[in-house]
Amino acid sequence: MARPPANHPLLEVRDLRVEFPTRRGTLVAVDGVSFHIDPGEVLGVVGESGAGKSLTGAAIIGLLEPPGRIAGGEIRFDGRRIDNLPYEQMRRLRGKEIGAVFQDPLTSLNPLYTIGRQLTETILTHLDVTPAEARERAIRLLQDVGIPGAERRIDHYPHQFSGGMRQRVVIALALCANPRLVIADEPTTALDVSIQAQIITLLKRLCREHGTAVMLVTHDMGVIAETADRVAVMYAGRIAEIGPVRDVIKTPKHPYTIGLMGSIPKIDRREARLAQIDGAMPRLNAIPPGCAFHPRCPKAFDRCRVERPDPIHVDRSHVACWLYDRDDVRVGAVVDE
């Protein structure tokens, strides 16, 4: 089912800026974020709470909650700008071309309608089929996502499903119009570890079969390692590091990614202490000048405190860190405070 490769990326985000105007001034939650997703590719977006990863996803599908707004940059889907589309056109694009899976399956499903009605309604909205065909397609989708007894279960209400089964229904709903991109925001966070493994496997299999690209937003590096092709690590509204998943996980380059990887407890070796990054991510109203990570960074030097780094090409990754600036040969040099 894979579509022929295009010569431009499926999704291209350039210099995205998301702002929240408040009485005490404007908060910048996403600041100068650029990345792309190729057709059929899984891009993981990882970061701690408040890093701006979910807002980036919401901005792409046009579901930013007011007063949040896109204040700069552009988003292109299949070469066409979508960040300034009128509401109706965006609504048609959403569901048809871009599907969404959110953390809490209960809030994504209408409790008053059977799941069959929700599925067929979405299919009828986006595809040119008869109601009978839509129902048939819905049953096939439910079988596809591994719901036993789909012919019977299609007439059940969301509350009659367990959490894991509900998330399967939401995935079926996201895929029902055969979208080319799925934005999955913490799709497994509310689930137990054994169910999480099932859902990850399912998402991976379906996207491979349908050639769907995925933007997988999560705080869990393990999920990224299992699923993504490339990963973007976000910190305080910016991308700290983006590159192939193996490179980022095995040989992280940005001091934040290095600290993040060290702070994850692992099951193959027991250490007396975990590496820890002292302090916490800054609040949006107190983002430090220069590199936002510099107050917590063990390698920060003068330039980090005044000048904000943009992503620099290092090996196969891009890293927003002055340590890797070629004009300023400091790679490997530890400059302690």
Added chain:
Amino acid sequence: MNDAMMSTDEQPLLVAQDLARYFDVSPPWLNRVIEGQPRQILRAVDGVDFAIRRGETLSLVGESGCGKSTVARLIVGLYQPTRGSIMFEGVDLATLRTRAQAAPIRRRFQMIFQDPYASLNPRWRVADIIAEPIRTHRLMTDRAAIRRRVDELLRQVGLSPSDGEKYPHEFSGGQRQRISIARALSSKPDFLVCDEPTSALDVSVQAQILNLMKDLQRELGLTYLFISHNLAVVYHISDRVGVMYLGRLVELADVEELFARPQHPYTRMLLDAIPDLEMTGRPRTPVAGEVPNPINPPAGCAFHPRCPWANERCTRERPEMKPAPNGALVACHAVEERRLPPARAVPPGSPI
């Protein structure tokens, strides 16, 4: 009890014996009468035995609904057991009827809760929150002495004494969990029950809290009962681990043994489901099924509908905890009958 695990002459700090807690989740009386619905009993914890040695960390791990948090609440006395007993240094907690009898022992237990946003009173200053156990147990009466003790506690958990004047909303999640820990330590307990203390925190903050808990354990000789669903965290912090499934312990072993040679099929399945951060590309056994409804658990071994090795005996007879060859206690007929393939170490992902 558990002779296999209790290799020492020393009396354990805490012993839970056949601990059980049922909840009545019946529909209202009127529905039962009119619609003829039966009473429904949820067996959240159904006969759990374990002992915790002084200075060690015992973790209970399992998926939601397995009863691990209920065990934590039973231990600290937030619930009364339906059956079974809890002995603390040989004293049965059920015999402590009056406040005067219970207080000296209760002082020595404290609990750290999961949600650092819900477990601190938003209208109290941090210094008052931390001093509450001192005042409740009348450990100190002199205000200046209390203040000094609070300052010391704040420093101990990595905050500054000036933070005592602030309110909880001025702190981040990780700092709030530090405040919870300071409050728990203020009555000089021996034993902390930690119910998912880091699951609401980001991973870099989780590392800070886990390191702090380990440092405090070493400095103060604390004993922990640690409840978590995160196996990697459990591996990092524990000395011994108990795996729970539907209200029962299915395996109890030393941490290295449990992760290197998991015995019970459920333990193996849980370990196999951990996302592979090392990206070895190890093949995964597909995990089948979900945790059944605890109101109406399967007969025999509760895990048998999901177990690839279940046979007729498993559907009929409930397995008891028995020592396995590797020293672990395992409740599984297949392990007992040696029907299982040898356990494999999970990483580095060698095929079975």
